[in-house]
Amino acid sequence: MNKWLATATLLLVNSFIFAQNIDKIITAPEVERIEKVLAADEMRGRKTGSPEIDMAADFIGKEFKKAGLQYFAGLNDYRQSFKMTKAKFVSAAGIINEQPIASGDIIAVTTQPVLKINETAGYKKIVIDSSSNLIEAAAKILEANSPSLVLVNTAHTKNFNRLKRFKRDSFDEKASVVFVLSNADAQLYSFEIEHQISSTQLANVIGVLPGKSKKDELVIFSGHYDHIGVGKPNAAGDSIYNGANDDAAGTTAVIMLANYFAKLNNNERTLVFVTFTAEEVGGFGSQYFSKQIDADKAIAMFNIEMIGTESQWGKNSAYITGFEKSDFGTILQRNLAGSAFKFEPDPYPKQNLFYRSDNATLAALGVPAHTISTSKMDTEKFYHTVDDEIETLDMVNMAEIIKAIALSSKGIISGKETPARVEKLK
Numbered sequence: 001m002n003k004w005l006a007t008a009t010l011l012l013v014n015s016f017i018f019a020q021n022i023d024k025i026i027t028a029p030e031v032e033r034i035e036k037v038l039a040a041d042e043m044r045g046r047k048t049g050s051p052e053i054d055m056a057a058d059f060i061g062k063e064f065k066k067a068g069l070q071y072f073a074g075l076n077d078y079r080q081s082f083k084m085t086k087a088k089f090v091s092a093a094g095i096i097n098e099q100p101i102a103s104g105d106i107i108a109v110t111t112q113p114v115l116k117i118n119e120t121a122g123y124k125k126i127v128i129d130s131s132s133n134l135i136e137a138a139a140k141i142l143e144a145n146s147p148s149l150v151l152v153n154t155a156h157t158k159n160f161n162r163l164k165r166f167k168r169d170s171f172d173e174k175a176s177v178v179f180v181l182s183n184a185d186a187q188l189y190s191f192e193i194e195h196q197i198s199s200t201q202l203a204n205v206i207g208v209l210p211g212k213s214k215k216d217e218l219v220i221f222s223g224h225y226d227h228i229g230v231g232k233p234n235a236a237g238d239s240i241y242n243g244a245n246d247d248a249a250g251t252t253a254v255i256m257l258a259n260y261f262a263k264l265n266n267n268e269r270t271l272v273f274v275t276f277t278a279e280e281v282g283g284f285g286s287q288y289f290s291k292q293i294d295a296d297k298a299i300a301m302f303n304i305e306m307i308g309t310e311s312q313w314g315k316n317s318a319y320i321t322g323f324e325k326s327d328f329g330t331i332l333q334r335n336l337a338g339s340a341f342k343f344e345p346d347p348y349p350k351q352n353l354f355y356r357s358d359n360a361t362l363a364a365l366g367v368p369a370h371t372i373s374t375s376k377m378d379t380e381k382f383y384h385t386v387d388d389e390i391e392t393l394d395m396v397n398m399a400e401i402i403k404a405i406a407l408s409s410k411g412i413i414s415g416k417e418t419p420a421r422v423e424k425l426k
Helices: 003-019 030-037 040-044 051-067 134-144 154-165 246-266 284-290 328-335 359-362 396-406
Strands: 081-094 100-103 106-109 113-117 126-127 146-152 177-181 189-209 212-222 269-275 296-303 317-320 343-346 369-373
Touching: 030 040, 030 051, 030 246, 040 051, 051 246, 081 106, 081 126, 081 284, 106 154, 106 189, 106 284, 106 396, 126 134, 134 146, 146 154, 146 369, 154 177, 177 189, 189 246, 189 284, 212 246, 212 284, 246 296, 246 396, 269 284, 269 317, 284 359, 296 359, 317 328, 328 343, 328 396, 359 369
Parallel strands: 126 146, 146 177, 212 269, 212 296, 296 369, 317 343
Antiparallel strands: 081 100, 081 189, 106 177, 113 189, 189 269, 317 369
């Protein structure tokens, strides 16, 4: 047998192995079974930190156990638990060069219940002048993670309160930064800021299929299982944001892919199936996860977000965010050649979707981490409403999307294809 024929035969065999029984494993009834649990009224919208999101985590863990997944490194169950600390402002007082500073002109980004600082406290003094972009400058200072007193020129008075968006909700210790609206030189100063601190125990749910020949190389399949909980009732009296599409749909896909690949049991690279918490309140679950792995060993991330409705191209199609940032999408398209399914580039570039989901943290570290979605972000009428219910989903089309993800990933999972790295964020 010549070399070309041998290669062609191997590819044909591999394609058959990946396709075998897929129609029996990834089915519309199975999609519906999982969705009915995750998007049930009993889950009360799976709000981060609620008892109901723990119910959802228990269900996902049971599904991973049923599939035969192993625990993630260092864990003794399927939960990757961590604590989130929140700071609620109570009061602020301060003096610069013996002149009092109004409480509204002080914003502290901290998790300290009572923060007291003066010129002897070792805080770095930084000035944001009138010509600077306030938000960009503040973000860089916070990223430096150094105790700082930041004097903001009064030219930014109109936008100063926008700094409150930099909440110090955190799962690890961060340096305190105090922003003060003042043009003073601040040779002498003292500030006392009080916050009410609360902590919430959160958890990602993770299962693993170890690779055979390339165990250290990770391929990640992810979605977030939290949503926004209960809100104001609509005219019909419904107050539960069920989140059937956002993102019980992605979580359903992760569970079904885990079951499918576990049955195949031929992955050369290690497969990590993770459902993230706290996406809706800042992406904290994926941020925590990214700190527990070596990003250089993450070969690719298939993040799945809102696949329950048809894309703008109709059935048998989905889009990939950040398509142009790596050849991830090109690889997936190539592996679906001859099929009825198509992956398209993100049609909503102005919405910056690539950095608005749980793929963002790993993508910023250089991983070809992309989100797969069908959501029509310009016209998706049930997005973040109480009407995001299971009845609005197309179960058959969802099953086809999940099959397409499974089949298109075959080269990456087998170790034969490796997407190019994404440019790291500076």
